[in-house]
Amino acid sequence: MHNDTVTLYDVTLSSRLLLGTARYPSPAILAEAIRASGCEIVTVSLRREAGGARAGEAFWSLIRDVGVRVLPNTAGCRTAKEAIATAQMAREVFATDWIKLEVIGEEDTLQPDVFGLVDAARALSDDGFKVFPYTTDDLVVAEKLLDAGCRVLMPWAAPIGSGRGVNNAFALRALRAHFPDTPLIVDAGLGAPSHAALVMEMGYDAVLLNTAVSRAGDPVLMARAFALAIEAGRAGFRAQPMTPRDMAEPSTPIIGRPFDRLA
């Protein structure tokens, strides 16, 4: 298992869990959850500073102390133009060319505006960014994102923060089958560790979580639970599960059973 790594752009990782940093009960619990998850990448954001507070600096200091790589997002952006400017600010502030690209098209579902997403992905890729696009499970959009320069895709399982688990297993399986060599990360919509195990069993390369951990009753324990589920699901995928059957098949050998009628 120790050699089972995943490479995202030029970085090879042992952990297949990427963890969001928002909505934890406290900064201390966030730091503890990151450690408990064993993750090597956390997502971060940029926001206007409210009033005279300097909360941003304290948060950034905490993340640097934990010592994990950051993946800045463009959360909340509604146009390609906003997302591009946010990505450029993030590259300077966080000193990384990685960007989790979100262009939101609809408020109730937080569904990506896939047209703006592809436009922004192309512009940012051309500008040297390594783009992690938050997208739907649409196969054609995935093709367009790869054409635009993305080398990783992050389809949703369900709307952000919904905790519903996999809404369309067929579409996620189709994506996996269609792009066998592209790192695919399920981003958004998972609620329970079993959801993460399921997508890993499908052959997904990694999982990005936030709300499922941060809003759990015990975020630190849930971070650990997801880490175990992801490891189990990944091992299950690599071990090649048996093919389901419609009818029963005895697991104990028939030959030699007692009381069998001799012909």
Next chain:
Amino acid sequence: MSATTLQMLLDELGYDEKTVGTALNQEFVRARDRAETPLREGDAVEIVTPRQGG
């Protein structure tokens, strides 16, 4: 506000330039260009800092 450049505005507001990102009218402004970026009436200035995100 009496600032006439983006850098002067940041100084006036007391920001540490190393941990903020800036944009003017939805266009990114690099840290090294702030001192030469004039501000005009009606400009939309964005000043952002690291924050929790999903």
